[in-house]
Amino acid sequence: MLEGVARAFQANSAFRALCRPLSNTWVNLSGYRRLGLRYDDLLREETPIIQEAISRLNREEIDLRNYRHRRAFQLSLSHQELAGPQWTKPEDDIKYLQPLIEEVSQEHAERDAFNSMTSVRK
């Protein structure tokens, strides 16, 4: 129910236009870019779907992701931030994991559908 409402809002172009200026401020305030992270680095990874999605990243992307995580932990421990020019730029904050998560969720949904299928004799 709530998900449907959320989706309706997301699809509404007027609502999107209204939110866009706010969203950048919101992202900047949340501070993850100041630690050099990307939004997809923050997704909760302890689920089978996201584990599978991460395993589908190529070697280079995994290395970069691990590097960003370690750097961010270190900064957080020492109560520091990166210098301004090293912050994640908005154009670099790409959703590298989201498409894979969607792909894997679809596969899981498909598997569930087949597993709970009832056959109808014609």
Added chain:
Amino acid sequence: MLCSKALSKLTAVRAYASASGVAPTVLSTANGIKVAAIEGQPDSPLASISLVINHGSRFETALTSGAAHYLKAFGFRNTQERTSFRTVREAELNGATLTASATRENITYTVQCFRDALPYFVDILGDIAAATKFSEHEFRDIAKLVKFESLGARENPVARVLDGVHQAAFRGGLGNSLYALDSSPVQTGDAVREYAASAMQSGRLAVVATGVDAPTLAALVAESKLAGLTSGTAAAADAKAKFTGGGHQIYESAAPVSYYALAFGSEPSSAPVLASLLGAQRRLKWGAGASPLAKLAFAEGFSAESFSFSYSDAALVGVLVSAPSAQIQAAVEKVAEVVKSSVAKAEPEAVARAVAAARLDVAEAQATQQGVIRELSMLALGQGPAASLESVDGAALSQVAAKVFSAKPVAASIGLSQTTAYVDTLGF
């Protein structure tokens, strides 16, 4: 009764096919994909459909070595339209069997199913040809399977020695291994996608089916993604195979059994009957029969089997000797002597025996669904009609045998190869 009716229908088509060289049931779609079908027994619910890609290991280059093996393994995997999970589950619901196989010339994806499911599987084969994803995570899974198959072949001395005899006979091209080695330069899904792009060209493809007539099949193919493929270079423009000659030794001195393959170059059409003339295998379990090679092997206590490999423009026919390593040297020399003295100068009765045995073997192979599929794909891709043994001329065959079995052979050995003769010292 039903059985004989079906057989007469099949042989009628085949007789016409071999008499005219082109089967009446081979059609071509607008973009040049060959379509061949045999309706078969009308009241049988069985059908099969295969996508045959004339881009097997013989078309690999140094940079794509092993790619054909990977392409075979990518059959029925994720496409833009369907996940491989869906393909497999829906095939199971239809009671169908999916197989992928490869020869040195062709990669074949086959579906055996019920007739009413054919349109669905034509769609699937179209997806495979036009929209397989070749994603990296899938490649990593597939690489494990490919490695396992390659290891299996490496552990099998017969497979290795037959691979070796191809390598000695043809060097590149048909000499390429069917299996991807660990050292294969193909290490990413992208590399397989690139090889597939050169394979999935309409001039290289054939769709062959049983249990449906050719026009219906052609209409189904025209509706599938196969119709969107563009034509590339036709297979005929590829380099011709050349029988070079030479030897290939693999040393495994501690092996208890050694293998030696001695092979001659021949015409593709005569290879099966020449193999039968070599007649090394016994057709009775407890007797040697009349063939000189079989008698020799029986008396000396080693094993000799004749083999033939026919390709579109070349063929190998020969004998595979296996013996305890201590005996292999003598066995090979005796076999070579018998080939020179008896097989190359075969008596008319021996030729008659060979023709009869070869006809039985061919008829037996053609009675299976796999045999029919193989034959249809050869017809469709112009890889020569199957051996026509109805009208073999004994005298002509003796002459062919004399020529083939006195020419320079190739050889491959595995095991105690230090003792076995180099092929140029066997005196051919």
